[in-house]
Amino acid sequence: MDSGRIIYLNGEFLPEKQARISVYDSALMFGDMVFEMTRSFNKKQFKIREHLERLYRSMDYLHIKIPHTIDELEKICYEVLDRNDKVFAEHDEHRLMVNISRGPLSFYSEIFDGKVEPTVVITDFPFKWTVATMGPLFDTGVNAAIPSQRAIPASLQEPKVKNRSRMFYMMANIEVSNMSGDRNWALLLDPDGFITEGTGSNFFIIKDNKLICPEPRNILRGVSMEYVINELAPALGLEHEYRNIEPYDVMNADEAFYTATPFCMVPCTSINNYKIGDGKVGPIYTKLITKWGENVGVDIIKQIKDYGEEVSDLRAKQKTMPSTYQFVK
Structure with missing residues (x-):
């Protein structure tokens, strides 16, 4: 079943099911990935800037460099949210997830024609999935x-x-x-x-x-x-x-x-x-x-x-x- 949701992956907006990262990615090899997850209230993102600021501190600590400034990445986040809002029910909230890894390790570079770059993935799914069992x-x-x-x-x-x-x-x-x-x-x-x-x-x-x-x-x-x-x-x-x-x-x-x-x-x-x-x-x-x-x-x-x-x-x-x-x- 096609959810209709769109994700961002290294410069492209893709259907959720078409998202792919390499089996040689450092995230898979070493757990070498930083991330943030946000939520909305009444469709308005809560503390997204604070989450992104922490994300950039994490990247700095691990020496991961991506081609986006924090302002640019925040703009991409909001574009993902906007593209997906039409497939969310009116009462749904957005659960935004930003995952960033170092990308494929350098000694696999031949597979990628000598070009390796960090992996930047932004996804958006219904918040209710996360809290389905928590009510009681x-x-x-x-x-x-x-x-x-x-x-x-x-x-x-x-x-x-x-x-x-x-x-x-x-x-x-x-x-x-x-x-x-x-x-x-x-x-x-x-x-x-x-x-x-x-x-x-x-x-x-x-x-x-x-x-x-x-x-x-x-x-x-x-x-x-x-x-x-x-x-x-x-x-x-x-x-x-x-x-x-x-x-x-x-x-x-x-x-x-x-x-x-x-x-x-x-x-x-x-x-x-x-x-x-x-x-x-x-x-x-x-x-x-x-x-x-x-x-x-x-x-x-x-x-x-x-x-x-x-x-x-x-x-x-x-x-x-x-x-x-x-x-x-």
Whole structure:
């Protein structure tokens, strides 16, 4: 079935199904790819510039040079969105994905007539795919499950570079999938035993009306995390602190939650099945996500629950397949 969606690949706009990258691409050989994913609210992109700024920092760190300035790449992103909007339902949101690799490795250059260049791919698909199974979690909260798999610290691989080399995320999710329960989300520790992040999300605790999140050393500095810290918390008169957090601190917190671009904020009501606070979704979390929704003009929780009902067939399939946040056997 032809979706009608268009992608951008190295200077061309192509039908989604015609997108191809080389089997010799560095992304496949080494996981040598940086990326960003955005979402829209009421079809308006949220924090796209901040995502692209982080993308360019990641490329600079890895010495990947593309022929586009940030302004040019942003313009291409919006062209992809515009070309696809006509095949999206009126109530759909856009999930934009930008993947950039070093391209084919140089010793395969003969295959490409001596020319190798970075691979730039921009895709756009319905946001509801990403959140199809998440609706019930806004009522129950997730259980933060600590696997034996540790986060890779900055001394070994820089986590502030958003990259596709994420085997340790998958190993954590596989381990957590073998634990009892159906609302387990991995929460990774660094080699010193301090909380870092989820597998594609940041983590906060709330104690005495203060937001606390891990020191931004061994974590991805999330766009959603910074939005909570720099915009939502001040608007609600909440203080914030970065510090080392141990599992003990999470167990004794009043509330906790994860943040990420697709779901914004999801409550965490237990850690290793030990209740956080009273084990229910907390009032400060509720104030924060309500304020977020007011800022963007969307009832975030209702939208995600509605999408889950709309794509119930997809939701059933996703419960049997791995995703970013959970691995299903």
